[in-house]
Amino acid sequence: MIYRKRPERPDSQTHPLIGLLLFLISILLLVITAPLGFVYGVLHCLITRGIKGLGEYLLQIAISIDQLGNVLMQHLLNLLWINPGGGYPFGNRDETISSALGRNKRNGTLSAFGRGMDSLLDRIDPNHSLNSIDYYVEPRGQIIEAVCWVCLKEGRILCSRSEGKTRYYIPGGKPEAGESETQALIREIREEMGVRLQAGAIEPLGVFEAQADGHPPGVQVRLSCYQAGYEGTLRPVSEIQELVWLTYRDRKLVAPVDQLIFDFLYQRGTLT
Secondary structure: OOOOOOOOOOOOOOOHHHHHHHHHHHHHHHHHHHHHHHHHHHHHHHHHHHHHHHHHHHHHHHHHHHHHHHHHOHHHHHHHOEOOOOOOOOOOOOOOHHHHHHHHHHHOOEOHHHHHHHHHHHHHOOOHHHHHOOOOOOOOOOEEEEEEEOOEEOOEEEEEEEOOOOOEEOOEEOOOOOOOHHHHHHHHHHHHHOOEEOHHHOEEEEEEEEEOOOOOOOOEEEEEEEEOOEEOOOOOOOOEEEEEEEOHHHHHHEOHHHHHHHHHHHHHOOOO
């Protein structure tokens, strides 16, 4: 489950010579000021907050170095750690290497080399890359924003299948221009399920992100999930061919992002 903090702003375009000059200046400042700043920082943390403060300070430095490595080694990591068919790219300056590794692991786009590195990290710190995914940073690449209705009944969840599709999906869709998420949800459910959601009872459940089903590797779908009561009789409408009630055992029948929702509900004990 994710909580968006701020969107990533695209890198501004600069003249190559300016980039080279700023790089040289940054290296010079690092060599001159970093040792002094580090020594002062260590002493300051020890005096003001003790060992705990020092540990937090060193962790901040470690994360910053990891972010630098994500930019510095992005081309090599994209070559060696991602499947030839593509995946979530390394190189986001606001993200760590471990976070990008975790996104590719979750999306199933790691190469054999990448899986080996991930396995090595897991031996040191179980689920290291998955736990390192930074949801406060917007991932690079296309993001598909969508909403869905989580309707539970006796430990089962309502899902639908469209004409010509083999996978089932938690019902919902993409907001249109000018629509809020709840407005889009009410419209989509009316158009696909033939029922009207009770607007006053719509409650957010969480936001989930994964590789977009049927899209090239690296394209993410971000699904904002809501729960609500409804009025009317459920029935397939428009392009919807089938409505089913699934359990956790049917997890493999749904899209990757829906599988995350199944996991979340199962852990909460609301999906059997």
